[in-house]
Each structure stands twice: as C-alpha cells, then as structure tokens.
Amino acid sequence: MNREQLIKLRAFYKNQLLNDTLPFWFPRSIDNEFGGYLLMRDADGSLIDDDKAVWIQGRTAWLLSTLYNTIEPRQEWLDAAKAGIDFLNKYCFDADGQMFFHVTRDGRPIRKRRYFFSETFACIAHAAYAKASGDEQAAGKARALFTTCIQYADGEKKLPPKFTDTRPSKGIAIPMIMINTARQLCETIGDPRCDEYISKWIREIETGFVKDDIQCVMEQVAPDGSIIDHIDGRTLNPGHAIEGAWFILQEAMHRNNDPHLIDLGCRMLDYMWERGWDQEQGGIFYFRDVYHRPVQEYWQDMKFWWPHNEAIIATLSAYLLTGNEKYAQWHQMVHAYSYQHFHDPQHGEWFGYLHRDGTIAQTAKGNLFKGPFHLPRQEWYCYHLLNSYLDKDRV
Secondary structure, three states: OOHHHHHHHHHHHHHHHHHHHHHHHOOOOEOOOOOOEOOEEOOOOOEEEOOEEHHHHHHHHHHHHHHHHHOOOOHHHHHHHHHHHHHHHHHOEOOOOOEOOEEOOOOOEEEOOOOOHHHHHHHHHHHHHHHHHOOHHHHHHHHHHHHHHHHHHHOOOOOOOOOOOOOOOEEOHHHHHHHHHHHHHHHHOOOOOHHHHHHHHHHHHHHHOEEOOOOEEOOEEOOOOOOOOOHHHHEEOHHHHHHHHHHHHHHHHHOOOOHHHHHHHHHHHHHHHHHHEOOOOOOEOOOEEOOOOOOOOOOOOOEEHHHHHHHHHHHHHHHHHHOOHHHHHHHHHHHHHHHHHOEOOOOOOEOOEEOOOOOEEEOOOOOOOOOOOHHHHHHHHHHHHHHHHHHHHHO
16 A cells, blocks of 8 residues: 555544544433443434443443544543443442443443453543543552452452363453553553563463464463363454454554564464455454364354454554555455445444345444444544554655
C-alpha cells in the first residue's frame, strides 16, 4: 500500500468510527435512570433486553474515556463514561470482592463466571476514566483491580473451578488479556509493574502456546506446554490467537520495534491466518482442530464479528512494522470481507454472526457478548496506528 492508500484508509477508519459505529450506540444506550448502558440491541437499534453484561459495561466506559483522551475532549463522552464507572462501582462487585458477569438493568446480580475478565475491563475503564477526569479515586481503583487480576492470573487468588484435576490445563486467554490490561494501564495512569509483567506474559505465550514445529498457536495446553490430545485440548480459535499476535506487535512498537517481538507476533499471525482463513468462502472460521479433525462445537465454521476486528488490526500492524506486502494483501482481504458482510449500511455498526457463506445468521448487534468494543476499538486503533505511521513517514 502506498502513502495515498494509507491516507485514505486512515480517513475511512476515522469516519466509520465517528459517523457510523458510535452513532448506533450513543446517546441512546446511556441508561439515564439507573446508570450504565443498555446495549442489547437489534439491527435497527431497538432494545431486545435490558439486562447488562458487566464486562461490556467496563468495555464501554473504557471506550468513551479513551475517545475523550485521544480523539477529542467532548464532555458528553466524559459524562457517559462516568455513568458506566458509577454503575460498576455501585452494583457490580459482590461482597467477596469478585465482580458479577450479568446483572439486571437496576443492578441486581444474576450470575458470576469462573474467570476474572469483568475485573480486567473494569481495571482499564477506571484507568482511562482517571486520565480523562483526573479522578485519583478512579486511578486507585484501577491499580487495586490490576493487583487483583495479577493475583488471579498467578493463582494466588482462586476462583471456583469449572473442571476437576483429572486433566489439568492452562489457557492463552489469561496472559493475553493481562498483556492488554497492563498496556492500557501504562498508557493512561502508569504503573511500575507493567513492563516486567508484560514480558513475563509474553514469555508464557511464546514458550507454552506457540508451536513452531506444527505452525500453530494453541488455545489451551497442559501445564508443561504439551498438547492435550482430546477434543477440547485440540480446539483452536484462530481469531483469538490473531488478537494475541497484535497485542505482541503492539508491544514491539512500544519497545522501539523490537525485532524479536515483531518476529513472534508475525509468526502467530502467519500460523493462524493459514489455519483460520476460509479459502473457499472468505472470512475467518471460529474454531479449527489442531490436527484437522472434526471440531465438537456446532458453530465451528461460522464467522463471528470480533475475530475479523482482530485480524484487521493484526494485519495492518504487521504490514506497517515489516513492509511485507503479504500483510497488506491480507489486510485488504479481511477488510473487504468484513465491511461487505458484517457492516450494516442502513443502520450502522456490524452484525455479529454470519453463516459460513457470509449470510446473516441473526440480526442482533448487542447481547451479553457483543457491544461497543471490538469494532470501535479496531477503528480507533487503526486510525491512530496509521496517524502515527504517516506522521513519522512525513518526517
């Protein structure tokens, strides 16, 4: 891609973010009665449920605060971010300190989950809001939540187990999400622990989950890093591993284009693009088997929205770091597929779920798992990535 193409791409991502994606959600999703956000919405934006997913409350408060910090200090973004922060603090922590996953509109708890992702998103939300508002209490809450997340990640704090000890395993999700949590903390309020922990989690991914001999990134492995040769242990999530690739490429950029991290991130992207991209129909498969055997989950060949967001970021990051035209081609492929199939030109935003052939499986744009996060984060991140690259290129 030449400079003119990159300039057009930058303008596209900014325009989509500000004039297509965000207007679908705001201001109508702000709950002026109980606080937080009403995000379970159909194609036209109508509400299909008024329950609230706690992790998406945190993600949304992070997004709004980040827009205030990095795009323009609009008071409506800051006020809307505060609505989410206040709701999280008032309703979303149980007496034992663990966060809920699913609450009613007015904050009554429905359930928890056996992971701590609500805490990670509350952490980055408080950190971004603290930077936007200057609220030291929010900054303290963010650092306290980061401490809690480290304790969960290291096993110092325990969550109720989902499985017995018969077949122990560890997943890539924890080091991945902790890298991103620490990076967000670094870029907003700072924390002296971040760099050391980020390096630790990168090593954990590289040594435990990246399998160069079979060109693969595993989703879960045994504690010693070996492959668990059972259906669950063999199941890959290409989009998730590609998300991990751009987290590591982002760290490469923060470390003066560290060649080792560039190589690691690009290997992860290469391996999982090869395994995940549908050569016949286009788009990224949701699940694959490491040995190309049948996958248990019936939705394994569907195309979900968020892996495409991650692949758009990863391919652009890889291209700007390496100049390898392969990544420019991949970026154009996943970009074209995504904005042709997921995007709704009538009402804005993206549909979440497609059949393998690219037809819409169902029309919801918001539910307990989808909200204003993956798509606006992708458009925001790509805009800033291109902005930074083009500014340096001009110098």
